[in-house]
Amino acid sequence: MNLAILGAGAWGTALAINLSARHQVTLWTKEAGHLSELMTNRANLSFFPDFPLSDAIYLTASLAEALENTDLVLIVVPVAGFGDILRSIAKINVKAPVIWGCKGFEPKAAKLPHQVVADVFSDNELTCGVISGPSFAEEVARGLPTALTLASENDDFSREMANQLHSKNLRIYTSRDMIGVETGGAIKNVITIAAGISDGMGYGHNARAALITRGLMEITRLGLALGGKMETFMGLAGVGDLLLTCTGDLSRNRRVGLLLAAGKSIGDILNELGHVAEGVHTAQAVLQLSRKLNVNMPITEAVCSILHDGMPARAAVETLLNREPKTEICL
The missing domain is CATH 1.10.1040.10 (N-(1-d-carboxylethyl)-l-norvaline Dehydrogenase; domain 2)
Structure with a gap:
């Protein structure tokens, strides 16, 4: 599966390292300077200097390039920037499903991420879900056992994505309760x-x-x-x-x-x-x-x-x- 991971912070980098063993991963950062650091060192010095980024991870600062031919978009930017990323995705007219790992409320209107999604996309326009659970990014990058919950109102989608993302050290459970998963996180x-x-x-x-x-x-x-x-x-x-x-x-x-x-x-x-x-x-x-x-x-x-x-x-x-x-x- 071709994965576009949007956000090269701690969580995005950890997921890229973990998932690149099983999928083709593109890791996007919006900062050109950060991209240069990642490409030069093949490591995210700001977060995980001791974890090399394998050659299987493609790095880019172009959102359009990251989203080209992707099968799944994983958004892991801070929640304050979540709406901007969604609006950019909508402009590019990407049809791939979206899962987010943002934890928090949109600061101005105190909205949960799924409510921000509803503001940008119509109900039937985007297949989506949220992933959350007890997961320190460093331990996910190290491949230590971790269990997460993937919630979506689309049962077929959540089951399919859980099967795709699941591995012996990354266990994925499914749920329909997006509100509960977001609120807890x-x-x-x-x-x-x-x-x-x-x-x-x-x-x-x-x-x-x-x-x-x-x-x-x-x-x-x-x-x-x-x-x-x-x-x-x-x-x-x-x-x-x-x-x-x-x-x-x-x-x-x-x-x-x-x-x-x-x-x-x-x-x-x-x-x-x-x-x-x-x-x-x-x-x-x-x-x-x-x-x-x-x-x-x-x-x-x-x-x-x-x-x-x-x-x-x-x-x-x-x-x-x-x-x-x-x-x-x-x-």
């Missing part, structure tokens, strides 16, 4: 920042477990309100992804929380990271939606107060701890 980044703050303050494993559990409740509440399915939040794209990012040292969003706990400003943190931490940009959109839908999300509110209102991390955590007792299961 987006909000877990916000909860992960909170978990990183807790760890950075030395609050211990008990506090982290409580944050993960109550964070999953927030994800589920908003996800159900948006139309997602309960079973999705109990699966790979829900609790699975949340557990990984809240506990794994490779998580950029957890790193944001750790640095906030150390007293660093969010501007300095993002400069230090050098990579996108989607939770920072997603938090405000999640809070906006929760208020619109009257969904209680105190952890998200606390994260937003730190990121956007200047509240010290310790004060925000104390506010959370001092909330009045409630019934545990309350959806």
Whole structure:
């Protein structure tokens, strides 16, 4: 299968390395300077300097060239640039199906990726799906065992693509719940920042477990309100992804929380990271939606107060701890 992977960041590069063993892969980057680096070094020095890009991976900065004769388009750009990529694809009039791995809400209108797709394409114009789950890019590049969920409203498409992308070290499950898969992948980044703050303050494993559990409740509440399915939040794209990012040292969003706990400003943190931490940009959109839908999300509110209102991390955590007792299961 001819695959066009749009976005040569960490996730796009990892997928290119992994999938090029079984498919013909074209990896697209919009930056000419980045393309030169990739071609000169046959490695993505910004993300995976120790992982060579095989000769089977074709590199280009031309979107039209990347999409020519492709059988499947994988979009793995930050969610803020997702709409622009879709509009460019529409102008080129590509007929190939599209799968995206973007995690987050479109920042201006707080829309999930499938809603952005609906704005650009009519319902019957694009065969599409979303792929998500617990997956650090570095481990996918190394070929370590990983399981993901591929969701699409087109059952035949999701089954066919799962079979094509599946391998012994990349297991693909299918789902029809695009909303649930997208919501889980987006909000877990916000909860992960909170978990990183807790760890950075030395609050211990008990506090982290409580944050993960109550964070999953927030994800589920908003996800159900948006139309997602309960079973999705109990699966790979829900609790699975949340557990990984809240506990794994490779998580950029957890790193944001750790640095906030150390007293660093969010501007300095993002400069230090050098990579996108989607939770920072997603938090405000999640809070906006929760208020619109009257969904209680105190952890998200606390994260937003730190990121956007200047509240010290310790004060925000104390506010959370001092909330009045409630019934545990309350959806």
